[in-house]
Amino acid sequence: MPISKDDILKIAALAKLELNPEELESLHHDLTKIISYIDQIRQVDTSGIVPQSQFIKAENVFRDDIVKPSLTKEQALSNAPDKDDDYFRVPRVL
Amino acid sequence: MDNPGRFEAVIGLEVHAQLATASKIFCGCRVEFGAPPNSLTCPVCQGLPGALPVLNKRAVEFAVRLVLATGGTVNQRSVFARKNYFYPDLPKGYQISQYEAPLGIGGRLKIPSTSEDVNKVVRLKRVHLEEDAGKSLHPETGEYQTRIDLNRCGTPLIEIVTEPEIRTPREAYEYLVMLKQILQYLEICTGDMEKGHLRCDANISVKPADSSEFGTRTELKNLNSFRWVERALAYEIDRQTQTIVAGRKVEQMTLLWNEKKQIAEPMRSKEESHDYRYFPEPDLVNLVIDDVWLAKLKSNLPELPEQKAARFVKQFQIPEYDAGVLTSSRGLADYYETVMRNYTDGKTASNWVMTEIMRVLNEEKSDIESFRLKPEATAELLNLIKDGTVSGKIAKEIFAEMLATGKSASEILSAKGLTQISDSTLINEIIERVLTQDRENLKKYLSGKTQIFGHFVGAVMKETKGKANPALVNKLLKEKLDALAR
Numbered sequence: 001m002p003i004s005k006d007d008i009l010k011i012a013a014l015a016k017l018e019l020n021p022e023e024l025e026s027l028h029h030d031l032t033k034i035i036s037y038i039d040q041i042r043q044v045d046t047s048g049i050v051p052q053s054q055f056i057k058a059e060n061v062f063r064d065d066i067v068k069p070s071l072t073k074e075q076a077l078s079n080a081p082d083k084d085d086d087y088f089r090v091p092r093v094l
Numbered sequence: 095m096d097n098p099g100r101f102e103a104v105i106g107l108e109v110h111a112q113l114a115t116a117s118k119i120f121c122g123c124r125v126e127f128g129a130p131p132n133s134l135t136c137p138v139c140q141g142l143p144g145a146l147p148v149l150n151k152r153a154v155e156f157a158v159r160l161v162l163a164t165g166g167t168v169n170q171r172s173v174f175a176r177k178n179y180f181y182p183d184l185p186k187g188y189q190i191s192q193y194e195a196p197l198g199i200g201g202r203l204k205i206p207s208t209s210e211d212v213n214k215v216v217r218l219k220r221v222h223l224e225e226d227a228g229k230s231l232h233p234e235t236g237e238y239q240t241r242i243d244l245n246r247c248g249t250p251l252i253e254i255v256t257e258p259e260i261r262t263p264r265e266a267y268e269y270l271v272m273l274k275q276i277l278q279y280l281e282i283c284t285g286d287m288e289k290g291h292l293r294c295d296a297n298i299s300v301k302p303a304d305s306s307e308f309g310t311r312t313e314l315k316n317l318n319s320f321r322w323v324e325r326a327l328a329y330e331i332d333r334q335t336q337t338i339v340a341g342r343k344v345e346q347m348t349l350l351w352n353e354k355k356q357i358a359e360p361m362r363s364k365e366e367s368h369d370y371r372y373f374p375e376p377d378l379v380n381l382v383i384d385d386v387w388l389a390k391l392k393s394n395l396p397e398l399p400e401q402k403a404a405r406f407v408k409q410f411q412i413p414e415y416d417a418g419v420l421t422s423s424r425g426l427a428d429y430y431e432t433v434m435r436n437y438t439d440g441k442t443a444s445n446w447v448m449t450e451i452m453r454v455l456n457e458e459k460s461d462i463e464s465f466r467l468k469p470e471a472t473a474e475l476l477n478l479i480k481d482g483t484v485s486g487k488i489a490k491e492i493f494a495e496m497l498a499t500g501k502s503a504s505e506i507l508s509a510k511g512l513t514q515i516s517d518s519t520l521i522n523e524i525i526e527r528v529l530t531q532d533r534e535n536l537k538k539y540l541s542g543k544t545q546i547f548g549h550f551v552g553a554v555m556k557e558t559k560g561k562a563n564p565a566l567v568n569k570l571l572k573e574k575l576d577a578l579a580r
Binding site: 010014015016053054056058059060061062063064065066067068069070071072073076077082084086087088089090091092093 | 115116117121122123124130131132133134135136137140148149150151152153154173178179180181182187230231232233237238239240241242243244369371374376378379380381382
């Protein structure tokens with residue numbers, strides 16, 4: 001199942017990415033290769049095999065409902081490219 | 095179409111209820127409303143690279159409680175999924191939710207009788223677990239940046255989706271009331287809408303009453319109270335009906351309710367993106383609820399409203415109507431039950447709660463949880479009436495004073511000298527005095543003019559400044575006069 005340039009533009013738009021024509025070309029090339037590899041996998045006969053969503057044998061890994069210390073506000077904001085005293089700041093959304 | 099004027103609405107509700115856990119769903123950060131911004135985050139809920147989520151067991155148990163209490167089927171193997179969308183208050187770029195294998199399927203909620211349907215049942219489609227996103231503070235005009243608080247990220251939610259079978263705005267309102275009631279009874283959600291602990295979106299379409307085909311639906315958001323839900327739905331039914339009657343087509347879109355203007359406004363299209371590209375969450379293992387765990391959760395279910403009402407009728411000898419009112423909220427039921435732990439007459443207590451206390455709650459627009467008179471204080475007052483210390487009328491005055499000052503009934507009583515006189519020796523002395531001072535009327539009475547009995551009662555009450563127990567005055571006066579007449 002080939003991937004079209006429109007598909008790529010749509011995914012880019014959902015991720016709020018702008019692509020210039022060269023980037024689009026190069027992504028199209030790479031993604032086409034990836035998808036064709038997936039197509040190759042799809043040729044394996046999987047009839048009679050229950051679909052799996054998880055390959056780790058473990059199930060039910062839980063934590064108890066116990067409060068643990070959080071990061072301080074200063075730590076929480078320390079990697080932010082833009083912030084004020086209390087908040088992360090991002091370009092205006094609305 | 096014979097009668098193109100008759101349209102019928104098809105409504106489905108999606109409610110997000112915040113689970114009342116201490117910590118978040120996938121990390122140990124505390125869940126707290128109103129904490130200083132960005133003070134309750136960690137690498138997991140901030141979505142920092144390499145951090146891995148671990149599921150909060152209590153969140154699972156809370157969600158299962160609702161599924162069981164509504165008679166739904168618990169999916170004994172359920173799977174988490176990533177719902178992908180890009181927004182600044184969702185730092186991971188996806189919300190961990192459930193998609194193909196939600197925790198609960200089906201279930202039903204009975205809602206009180208509306209126009210024609212007596213005890214209509216609203217069926218549930220699904221109940222699933224998910225995490226909340228952070229909060230965006232959008233700028234006032236003039237500012238160019240949005241501020242982000244990530245405290246709410248990772249707060250545990252359950253999403254409860256109904257089948258599209260609600261027919262009127264009123265039914266939607268009733269459904270929400272009943273859902274909130276059961277969430278509170280199960281002690282899994284506070285139901286506090288002001289804090290966003292309960293949030294509702296609605297899907298709505300209209301169709302000719304005689305058609306079985308659904309019309310194009312729109313989605314309503316920003317429904318911050320049950321009343322807003324009701325009003326927004328009424329508005330949208332009207333708008334869609336008029337659109338169709340005018341020969342135009344209803345467009346599929348998302349609308350935001352504007353309570354100030356009383357209209358629903360279309361969301362700008364760039365805020366919408368419905369292509370979530372769900373896929374199974376690789377960072378979480380499957381959730382398996384085996385028979386043993388399920389049986390344990392089932393046996394630990396708390397008493398539900400209907401069961402509690404039936405017990406109240408039996409245990410406290412009150413009418414079904416009273417029991418229904420008292421169990422309408424968990425808080426009210428608990429209040430009444432605590433009063434009854436310190437008092438014996440069920441009906442007097444239910445009257446007092448339903449009239450005096452609920453009147454004050456209505457006037458103050460507050461709820462029983464924040465009511466300042468503890469049930470023990472109310473019981474003390476009721477006991478003062480019961481043992482004849484105060485009359486019903488004076489009790490109401492004391493009640494008002496208790497509300498105003500926060501003092502106990504007995505404190506107010508002794509401070510004001512309001513105690514009702516129930517001491518027969520004292521009352522007999524006063525009767526003696528009244529009769530001696532009014533020989534003329536006594537003579538008339540003894541000669542057969544017994545209709546002036548009330549005159550003596552009045553005189554005794556006046557002597558005691560209204561504090562004598564009237565029933566006792568009547569009884570003692572009658573005895574005295576009968577003795578004199580012999």
